[in-house]
Amino acid sequence: MRILIVDGNLAVQEILFDILTMSGQKAGTVSTTDDAAKCLARFRPEAIFIDAEMCGDTSFLETVDHDLADARPKIFLLVSGDVPQTAADGYIRKPFKSSDVLEIVSNLEGREKEVLMKELIEKMESSKAQKDNGADSMIG
Numbered sequence: 001m002r003i004l005i006v007d008g009n010l011a012v013q014e015i016l017f018d019i020l021t022m023s024g025q026k027a028g029t030v031s032t033t034d035d036a037a038k039c040l041a042r043f044r045p046e047a048i049f050i051d052a053e054m055c056g057d058t059s060f061l062e063t064v065d066h067d068l069a070d071a072r073p074k075i076f077l078l079v080s081g082d083v084p085q086t087a088a089d090g091y092i093r094k095p096f097k098s099s100d101v102l103e104i105v106s107n108l109e110g111r112e113k114e115v116l117m118k119e120l121i122e123k124m125e126s127s128k129a130q131k132d133n134g135a136d137s138m139i140g
Helices: 012-022 032-045 058-065 100-110 113-139
Strands: 003-007 026-030 047-051 074-079 090-093
Touching: 003 012, 003 032, 003 113, 012 026, 012 090, 012 100, 012 113, 026 032, 026 047, 032 047, 090 100
Parallel strands: 003 026, 003 047, 047 074, 074 090
Antiparallel strands: none
């Protein structure tokens, strides 16, 4: 599944990117709605995770509806405070946990969240083991 992350906070982008890619998704990140609008047609996301504060101006949501009308992506707001009343398909409350993100992905894919979580943990452990082995070989 292709998921576009739209958030001005690079740490949020990186965390979501890691969670999504390690769970088998294709993720793209941008910092502004202008950049997001430019990549809609090329990336053709099936879901968009967007900072709720960026949705005050509804022009981006209108662009999504216009440019991807034949296959409109699901839109999930990343919220810090109150959930705004907007045309979104759901939300993730900040600070979020990987299980919050994987619950949305599992619902979109029709897969069990536990399976996605297990796959994520296995990939994280494998990645950590590779880094540990690389550090050992550098020491020796």
